[in-house]
Amino acid sequence: MKQSIDPSDSANQITQLCLVCSPEPQTKTLLSPKDFRIRKPAPLVLKPMLCDQQEDSQKAVGCEYNFKDLRLGKKIGSGAFGDVFVGFIQGKFIAVKQMDGKQLIESVDNEIIILSKLTHKNIVQYYGYMREAGMLNVYLEYMDGGSLSDRLKQFGKFNETLIRKFTIQILDGLIYLHRQAVVHRDLKCGNILSNQRGQIKIADFGSSSWKEAINLSDTEFCYSFKWMAPELLLKEKKYGRRVDVWSLGCVIIEMATAEHPWPNIKSLAQLLEAIQNLKCPPIPTHLSKECQNFIKRCCTYNKDQRPHAEILKEDPWIKKEI
């Protein structure tokens, strides 16, 4: 099936982002992925984008921001590549992802390249990065509600009204990403952050690709596998944006149950067997028929029959008046 991407729309957005991100104004209008290489290390003063936190604005405002003034606060989380702290600068809170620069691996660089060209109300905003004393600090929008998986652990499963509200926001974020030809590949509640205003944003682009080939390691069972589309697990060479649509179905199951999708699966071999036999993760029966049907559409085994995120925006469950 042909992918519904409006090239002019995409090109305009990328051009606009590049103009905001780059230290020098660009005059080019046609850009390619190589235009988004990481800038040379160690600039102390960056010109990041700052979103107005008071509004749901998609507009990024360019301004000078000296990270030397940053004060580091308490640790708010940790992941495979390092720790995340809250930072305070010029009266604003930001998140600081701190990683050992020496152990810096490709996927972190990958995350920076991808983040630096994205700006959308449902994508965690990237402000800049700095290498200092062997550490790499990545500066991000601070999401004071933490991840959705933190919220599920704390408060238990969400009701369908909230699930629908969050799904609409995730869909908007995905539609934007996919228009930029970015595939997230690791969408799960742990990588979706929330704030006190009920907004949610997609984060953690360490696994994202710029139309690049996948390199899946099957030597150890990684729990992210449970959110993965069959074509990724089966290491098919051709896969696309719709792997994120499968994961969205799994995210809805996670929100509805406060458990991983495929809750009884403990190994990659078991997962592969289950996915090939059942074709779809178990769908919670307490959800409305429309919601169950939406999950089924997301988790369509055959990727060519699986709808794109844009098409799902028109689904009756999403469009219904509440």
Ligand SMILES: Nc1ncnc2c1ncn2[C@@H]1O[C@H](COP(=O)(O)OP(=O)(O)OP(=O)(O)O)[C@@H](O)[C@H]1O
């Ligand atoms: N921008 C942010 N604002 C607020 N909290 C954040 C932010 N980014 C990360 N966190 C918190 O820090 C935790 C760790 O985030 P991080 O992105 O480093 O790792 P992860 O996604 O949990 O795991 P991994 O990188 O190993 O996949 C998150 O679960 C979240 O609670």
